[in-house]
Amino acid sequence: MNFDFTEEQYQLRDAARDFFAGECPPSHVRAMWDDQTGRSPALWRAMAETGFVGLTIPEEHGGLGMDEVDLVLLLEEAGRAALPEPLVETTAIAAPTLVEAGTPEQQAHWLPRIAAGEAIATVQLAGAPFAVDAHVADVLVLERDGRLHAVPSERFNAVAQPSLDGARRVFTVEAETGPDTAMAGGPDAAAKAYDRAAWATASVLGGVAHQLLDMTVSYVREREQFGRPVGSFQAIKHKLAETLLVVETSKAATWYAAYAIATDRADRSEAVSVAKSYASDAERKANLEALQCHGGIGFTWEHDLHLWLKRGKALEQAYGSATEHRARLASRLFAS
């Protein structure tokens, strides 16, 4: 039994951390808030060149042929950096779904282009009202009546719906599906795509929460009141210990869910709902305590904290809130 990552997987994480520190600092995230599209083709191309974008795409289509266990630490890093680009939608959901459920023609057309950074893919699953980044997407993996479709951009219209997180771009979509857009996989493939979406979002939330906690710990060690660091007061220490407990332990849940998806374990959907509900709650706790412990400065537009506060609030609800995932767990627990 081994519940740990390989040296290579840790190297990928370190490479991702360095890459995002250089290419996606808070100033970049802020710039994307004010940018017309909110997306940087140069950054996406660089992410494709390092192999991040095509990580889940088989080597014969130009990717790295890796799985969710390889990807999960990269997603955490994306959360720590508040990456605006659609790594979750393209790499964690759409690409592996095309690999498993696409027709040979869809695979041959889209997978090499996605791996090369030439095409962006997004998704709209399980009755979700919005699709992320539909304005820059070349293909939309859409669930309609339990069936998956790969809809090219000329067959859908996207209407922007401004988000509380200025770096997120969400859209209502009108798509024209037909027999030619249908994917090969049935309802099982749609269910698995949704599991991937919820799991990947939980993984990013783990990184968001980690960053919120790190920023807060640094702040309370520096900030002095009553002649000593505010982080020396038990009222603050205990809040942050409680936050660490849920943030740190939530990671093992997303790792387990990654393993359950990658190895198609029987408890895949439960593992995903455990991860998404727990990671959403953990991030909510980090979100609350981060702003509280920063005090007034954290409430200013100028301070970077809200880049993560807002990403966290958006992702808590994305692909199933904690409550929705618990309802899914309850229907299994109380099935008989």
Place this chain on the structure above:
Amino acid sequence: MDLNLTDEQQAFRDEVRAWLQANVPGEPLPPTSTPEGFAAHRDWERRLYDAGYAAISWPRAYGGRDADLLTQAIFQEEYTRANAPARINVLGLGLAGPTLMVYGSDEQKQRWLPGILSCEDIWCQGFSEPDAGSDLASLRTSALREGDEFVVNGQKTWTSSGRFADWMFALVRTDRDAPKHKGISFLMIPMDSPGIEVRPIVQINSDAGFAEVFLTDVRVAADNLVGELNDGWRIAMTTLGFERGTGLGSHVRFSKDLEELVALVKAVGADHDPLVRDRVARLYAETEVYRHNMYRTLTRLAGGKPIGPEASLNKLFWSEMEVRIFETGMEVMGPYAELTSKADAAVDKDTWHKRYWYARAACIYAGTTEIQKNIVSERVLGLPKEPRA
């Protein structure tokens, strides 16, 4: 990442499972807080010993199996799953024995280890005192050297199995003038010594698993001192470090608690209440996350890596989770929650609220929740220490 067991681990699991199936008593043993119950548990320990399962983690040289951590966890999982009797010499096997292996002289190891392993000698822990709980180093029980003996005076409390134990491993103050951590020694005290009086403490769950131990001019042979004089604090920290290993495989216990909660919810017809469903699902998620983190800790420890941040969080995690599990059970029982087994109308056999109270105790013993949060915030997050008086 690979959660499959090796062939060897699977074979061991099957062997343990089969043995437990054949040997675990069909009816639960009487409670350990009664003399008959304690005797029955002692017999059970003897059967474990005869089958070679008393302390599989101990080195072969001392009669164990040299079992690695994963094997220990497998044993613990099976043991819990089989509803096997509570172990009564956990303190001897898990704390006193391993401490002796590190700090005991050869003569001391030969003298005490065989009796611990066979459970002929039951051990209790003499650390806490009425005024030395979270602040353990302020303990006052004194041991003054007189010839070949120490003369011990003081009081220990919260002593598990105190009434039935044969030996106590105790922390005693041997130098009053030294700074408080420096004047403490580690002494083995026979519980049948003249001058020892044991008074059971009846707990709020009506069990009497703990005792107060009064020591008045108790004469203890000087060669019962473990390690160097006044080096007891360092030894005690090693002992408490072993305590962390005792949680291996404990996730099975919480998963079972959760299964019982689901069954209770169904039994009282609360399984269609959306609020109850949400709470139970939340608790299920917590028990699962606890299990995932157990895998994480086991992998780290088995690979010889230092214990990770998740392990310092372990006690905080399970103690609070268990309270929530039993609290939810109490709430779904509604008005029936207050009934004891003596009530005709009771819906459960008196066990739920007893376990609820015991879960509350877990937030107090072995470092209270508040102490754990201090430790985590200072040692893991690196926050500044509270100014101390």
